[in-house]
Amino acid sequence: DAKTTQPTSMDCAEGRAANLPCNHSTISGNEYVYWYRQIHSQGPQYIIHGLKNNETNEMASLIITEDRKSSTLILPHATLRDTAVYYCIVSPRPNSGGYQKVTFGTGTKLQVIP
Amino acid sequence: EAQVTQNPRYLITVTGKKLTVTCSQNMNHEYMSWYRQDPGLGLRQIYYSMNVEVTDKGDVPEGYKVSRKEKRNFPLILESPSPNQTSLYFCASSSFVSSTDTQYFGPGTRLTVL
Numbered sequence: 206d207a208k209t210t211q212p213t214s215m216d217c218a219e220g221r222a223a224n225l226p227c228n229h230s231t232i233s234g235n236e237y238v239y240w241y242r243q244i245h246s247q248g249p250q251y252i253i254h255g256l257k258n259n260e261t262n263e264m265a266s267l268i269i270t271e272d273r274k275s276s277t278l279i280l281p282h283a284t285l286r287d288t289a290v291y292y293c294i295v296s297p298r299p300n301s302g303g304y305q306k307v308t309f310g311t312g313t314k315l316q317v318i319p
Numbered sequence: 320e321a322q323v324t325q326n327p328r329y330l331i332t333v334t335g336k337k338l339t340v341t342c343s344q345n346m347n348h349e350y351m352s353w354y355r356q357d358p359g360l361g362l363r364q365i366y367y368s369m370n371v372e373v374t375d376k377g378d379v380p381e382g383y384k385v386s387r388k389e390k391r392n393f394p395l396i397l398e399s400p401s402p403n404q405t406s407l408y409f410c411a412s413s414s415f416v417s418s419t420d421t422q423y424f425g426p427g428t429r430l431t432v433l
Binding site: 239241246247248249250251254292306307308309310311312 | 356362411424
């Protein structure tokens, strides 16, 4: 079973911020939150990850609640090219024990509307 | 260019005819994994490998075999394909020593078993 719960789909107006929620209430202390996206049927692409602090990179921001049971991926100015399926997964870091199995759920299909 | 390659990209075959899907990465990654993707089911892990000669089952290993004789290659073998193995397959790799933490995915192999 997936360790995360995400809405099946969301719409966002072009140019507006897209806020994608993820619930991971059973997250363990050594698990990070990772976000990937998949455009059409291409291979998934890494976006961002974090442990407990908020993170930002050139693609997105990641907000993790203080209890770490949920997080939100923020695309600050969504474009049509951001239309994709977004996956939230929890996993230990690759260089730590327990990394072996990585479970993707069904993700959130984000549709950016012109 | 750092990449994961898969071959073939598209394959149509018949039930029972053995086939191999190759996966190769040029990043000297220790970890490699195979996923299948079916509509409504997200990405499901088939097998993974922590290093050369070390492989283990993921969530849906039935009907598949893998081998890891070299660090760069991780072929997926279907000894007797069946129609329920019609799917989109992705290979991925990641490093245990890099700070980037991401899994790199291949472009996918679309398999149809008649």
